[in-house]
Amino acid sequence: MEFLKVNHLKVYYPIRSGFFRRVVGHVKAVDDISFQLNRGETYGLVGESGCGKTTTGRTLIGLIKATAGEILLEGKDLAKLNRRERSYHRKDIQMIFQDPYSSLNPKKRVLDIIAEPIRNFEKLSPQEEKRKVQYLIERVGLHPDSIYKYPHEFSGGQRQRIGIARALTLHPKLIIADEPVSALDVSVQAQVLNFMKDIQTEFQLTYLFISHDLGIIRHMCDRIGIMYRGQFVEEGASQEIFNNPQHIYTKRLISAIPNVDPRKKQEQIKLRQHVEKEYKLSWQRYFNAEGKAYPLKRISDTHSVAIL
Amino acid sequence: MLKFILRRIMMMIPQLLILSILVFALAKAMPGDALTGQLAQSPKMDANTLMEMREKLGLNDPVHIQYVRWVKNLLHGDLGLSYIHQQPVTDLLSGRLANTLLLSACVLLLTYLIAIPLGLVSGRWQDSWADKLIVGYSYVSFATPLFIFALVMLFVFGFKLGWFPTGGSVDIQVEKGTLDYYINKFYHLLLPALSGALIGTVGIIQYLRSEIIDTKVKDFVKTARAKGIPESKIYSHHILRNSFLPIAAFLGYEITGLIGGSIFLESIYSYPGLGQLFLQSIMQRDYSVVTALVMISGLATLIGTLLSDIILSAVDPRIRIE
């Protein structure tokens, strides 16, 4: 059985216009997507700003209400659960946020930040609670005494690890990481990425890794879904996507990444021009009249592309 | 643009409706009706005649019918009859309305004339001695209640120094329509208007100042500097236009302030305007006048907010889009 299965998920926002502010259409932030996550893997959701990747992540965790579709976690539809069941299942999915500054309440001590979920779900004595928080804070590589400090006393990378410790307190099965390193400097990025890999094996986590940075996605993910205007245009194993991209949008995205080898500069520019030419010539093959992608078509066991 | 204004006016309709209901409810809640005043003047009227007259005036009709009639009359410019003066409220208002409008316009004009230059200087040369002085002035005037300030102004400039008249809107002996008449009128206006303006500037000074200080560190100002545009042009083309936005947004509330201010100013300077009339009427329990005045003031504020929204949309292209 799949660990997480998303079926025909849609998130629409009404557009109001005219004299009486009538609903004249919808912004289709997420427009009918289906995918699944296997236990223990890292699934990457990639796309440019506004493609709906963040909305997808936030819908899965319940911060945004889905307009339609199913979200099945170990076979249970999260949207159909009642309040109590949902709050119980909430423990299984946790989130790592993008901005290490705004994701920690500046007025709370680290102890209170990490203990927040414990206080919601478990009744622990203050001593037990403190012991648990200290264990977690040590596990993310911070000194146990730092639980009495406030977030501003930590650097960006350390704050991001405090956020991860908070997400780990309830022993989740799935972690949604929404651009977890894009607000950090390169060297700090490495720190957080390594750490995420370490705890994945230790806590047996499944990751939904949302990012716009293809380099990081390639480094972290086993399978990748490429999103464009609320839809999937391609999905497949990491190597397949990077070595054998099929959809023109994927090709554009990959060719746009600057190469870290200056000697390949010309090559990269040529590739980009080539892809751009193909994009202009064969646009209709990949997009319909409204500029939307076609439904995904399976081209191998693991690789699907949205073409006619 | 036109569509925006139309929609904005449409949005005013429910507000107007609620306002009129509120004012009507207040009128009903006030003790006495149109006949109470007449009763006081001709105490010999017997109960039967009274009943008849009530019936004739429709005062025994159901409330909603009375309300509809009241609104209809309102739309025709009929504000009812003053119980005390026994004349239509509109007649009572006409002369005073002009006075109050004149005073309010003067206060508003003086406020902007004083506040805008001060705000500009204060924001542009932040932390200079001039800025510190202006900020000091704004703190003091923010803390001073209008009625005390006006009273002290009257005491000092009216009574002690005798530079200004201490009451009225014009001297009786001056002939109407002559140049002297207008000068005399303005002379009477100056002290109350100045008192109101000097206290009223604070909000604008402080907003303008902080808006300029915020705007001048924005990226697009850096861009303008990087283009080699002289400092004076950077202020006139980039900073000021952006900083004036919140002031335009203020206009509606400015009018609420003016209405409140005119009550104090007119009572202190015994200036024959609507504010003074309002106080007199409420003390004499002349409620039809009170109702009319509340309705007019509410309308004025609504129009003020409408105006400020239209100005805003004219200045800021971002508001124009749907």
Add this chain to the structure above:
Amino acid sequence: MRANLNDSQQIAKDVSQSPSSLFILWREMIKDKLALISLVVLSCILLIVYGSALFLDQDKIVKVDLLSIYAPPSAEHWLGTDYGGRDILGQLIIGARNSFTIGLLITLLTGFIGLAIGLIAGYYGGIIDNVIMRIIDFILVLPFLMLVIVFVAIVPKYNVFTFILIMSAFLWTGKARLIRAKTLAERELDYVSASKTLGTPDWKIMIREILPNLSSIIIVNLTLNLAGNIGIESGLSYLGFGLPESTPSLGTLVSYATNPDVLQNKWWVWLPASLLILVIMLCINFIGQALKRAADARQRLG
């Protein structure tokens, strides 16, 4: 995507931001000499007013004494007497106590209502917010002063509490708007999203997570409002539509100056009360402005 801080922002980020906003505000404020002096002066005034009001017999002060009408200051009546021969100093103290207490009560009441409604509107957004904001916008365009006067005139069994209620019915709106705007901004921050994903109930998020982050703004706003409310109360009392006649206010003393003779020749009747209102309001304002500067500076740094 990536927010590269420039250097000056970096400096700002490094300046320590202490968690207790109350403490920080206090520390910043007492650095401001003017605010510190204001605080001392205000404390002295309040101490004297509330202290001596305990020993004053209100009935004796408001008792008419026809033998000493408009007596100028003397050893017996330090600040002279009014048209009823009543001691001005005594009225001043009782009036200051009443004005301040009522201003404070109005501030607290409107603060509470504004906070609750602002938090709810800002946090839930959507239709709730829309409805609340429409109501607030409507109340804000009403001619506040006129309506208060009308209410005061027509309310049956008018007393101090009805006065406080009438004032509060209008004055909560500004605060609700402010709190709503700030809550709206805080709500978008990820720490609120995080709390939601951690299963924290909405009321707890509002009170435990968002509220502490608004505390400095609330304190500043309440302080400045306190001064404003004292001003409005004394203004209304000046017009004769404030506190009931049995409850002397500073505004009542000033209102004797509507008589030109008193204004011109009997300064002891109205001037001390005017000055006292001015001093109290200035002190509170200086404290409030200092708090505001401290809060703004912290916001820029934070």
Add this chain to the structure above:
Amino acid sequence: MSNQPVLQIENLRVSFRVHDAYYAAVDGVSLNVHKNEVLAVVGESGCGKSALALSIMGLHPPAKTKLEGKILFHGTDLLSLSVHELNKIRGKDIGMIFQDPLTALNPLMTVGRQIEEGMDFHLSLSSLEKRGRTIELLERVGIPNPNQVYHRYPHELSGGMRQRIVIAMAIACHPSLIIADEPTTALDVTIQSQIMDLLRELQQQMNTGIVLITHDLGVVAEMADRVAVMYAGEIVEMADVYTLFDRPLHPYTRSLLQSIPSAQHPKERLHVIQGIVPPLQKLPRTGCRFRSRIGWIDESEHEEQPILREVEPGHFVRCICYKNFHFPHDHIGDMKYGIS
């Protein structure tokens, strides 16, 4: 590139006032930019690269900043000029491109007006000529329907379009030097590549020198001719782009290159630089500024007064610690995730 450099920076110090003391964010930087050359200044946040860029344009608030050293533009020291004199140069001979195209444009002015504005002061053109030139510029930066876009407001355009407008503003008067401060950071990858292509193309047409400020090593590799790596206010290594990526010497440069995921070895563990970039007030002011972050290297390996030394023609490195530098064999630094 044998001719006189367009820009010569000599021993520049940029200090900011914090409370009552000044702290140098740029500390003794010297560099040259030639005609037709892209010099990339690369480093992490807080290294002083943006402060460097703004000081060339004179955009720091004078009351809070102290500038020392020389910034020679075609031989004139920009730091000795009055604002009035500087205004004749910036916008005309030096153009600037900013990071965030949304905030860099005035929301209340049409884009056409904003591009023309610089010409008002630098070129004597009739309004018709200005208009024609603006339309031409819009075309040149790849904007479709320039005649319509001329009348648009910034909020009506996409992020990529806005950045093209900002570029059009920067090149409006044919500058001989362009300062580009993170020009692609706020943009999506596909837009980023388009903007990079555009910049490269414009530079070849106009023979301008470009100072490119960035944190992205990929952008550096693709755009730069020469690279200066900055750490803690100093240049720690400077070389042409091929040398720098082939033979990086300074421990900081090497660590940076090791810490980004590589396309060749995608799943390999990343190198973690220990510790954090110290805040401005706590920057080490003596010795090798990077030494605390490579603690496993013996103190004696560093110089007491490190200077930028030419180790091969055109390749400069600060401090001698690069000679015996090696990465830690175990993952000690990594395991602790840089506890400070």
